[in-house]
Amino acid sequence: MELFLQHIIDQIRAITWIEWFGTVTGALCVYLAAKENVLNWPIAILSVTTYIYIFYNAKLYGDTILQFYFLATSIYGWYYWTYGQAANLKSERPIGILKPKDWMIIALILIGFSLLIGFLLKKYTDTDVPYIDAFCTVTSFIAQYLLTRKKLENWLIWVFVDIIYIPLYIHKNLLATSVLYFIFLFIALKGYIDWKKSYSKAEGLKQKAKII
Template sequence: MQVLQEIIQQFKAIGYLEWFGVITGALCVYLAAKENILNWPISILSVVTYIYIFYEAKLYGDTILQFYFLSTAIYGWYYWSYGQNKSLKSERPVTKLTKNEWLIALSVWVIASLVFGYLLADFTDSDVPYIDGFCTATSFIAQFLMTRKKLENWLIWILVDAVYIPLYIHKDLMATALLYFVFLFIALKGYLDWKKNYKALSAA
């Protein structure tokens, strides 16, 4: 009962700013899974909010990541706009990574995780430098693949969302932890929907 009461108290302490980031974050990921181009402008609202939230929580890797998300939101909005139909659904085709693209992505992933972790450990007061670094690098890869409408982006998001949940609980960001729990299911649904579209296009 004491644990439940502590969780309830943590949720009561959540501010309006974090709830705004949670709602816009959930909405933009849901729209991305539906291939709706409005996910990008809504993503910008969520990203700007979380720049402040993560900085205050001393999650410096995630703070830097939000600036990256801001730039990719602008790029993704531009890229998806070509082939957009009247229903706001992007008609850019879903594609899969080639073997060479996988090798490049994995190499960048590993190197970036180590570099970010090292920098956060040596130059910040983060108490979770390598976990923060890993999540930052993983999100970098997943976000870029999403802008290019690569099917595998959802699999990488599922992995990093699962790691983020306990990290945000550790940082007392309970609403954000709940958001990433929801992200797990949205990412799974996004993967299944995009895979279905990919197979339909391949068959055609």
């Protein structure tokens, strides 16, 4: 037990200022996304730029590539959420839901690309977690795209992948980042609950409008 506690203490002491910066901005951008606040996107840009450096040095190459994708989708999401917006910070884009055929496409993409990227990482890099890295990367790709399109289920996918990321980052001695993803887990749950309420309210208003 003492050895375990000492290991945790050593990990905390080893946390760099750049990981703290990525952690704080990462938590803030996800919280703002859950609140449908468009400012989540510029803050996300700061966070993912930081994590490009962090993950590359941790030899999490799939996650490194993922950050470049996050960077591009953050710019896109910022535009998409802002387009047609009123003079406030809450996105005017409506929340949507996935159809059964969308889940089938997601499953095929997840399985196919996880195997492909995992094989490439195992063959051409020195990572010790090629397939887990690949699976989490592809899952995050999907969740991030659904977030930019304001699909309700993006939060469920984030919950799923965050649960996997927590032990992965502990394994990679990225304690602050593992704590961040623990926080992400609860923010994603709250985001799903809040977005579901907003979606149900909007659908209710549509039904009333049809009756009138």
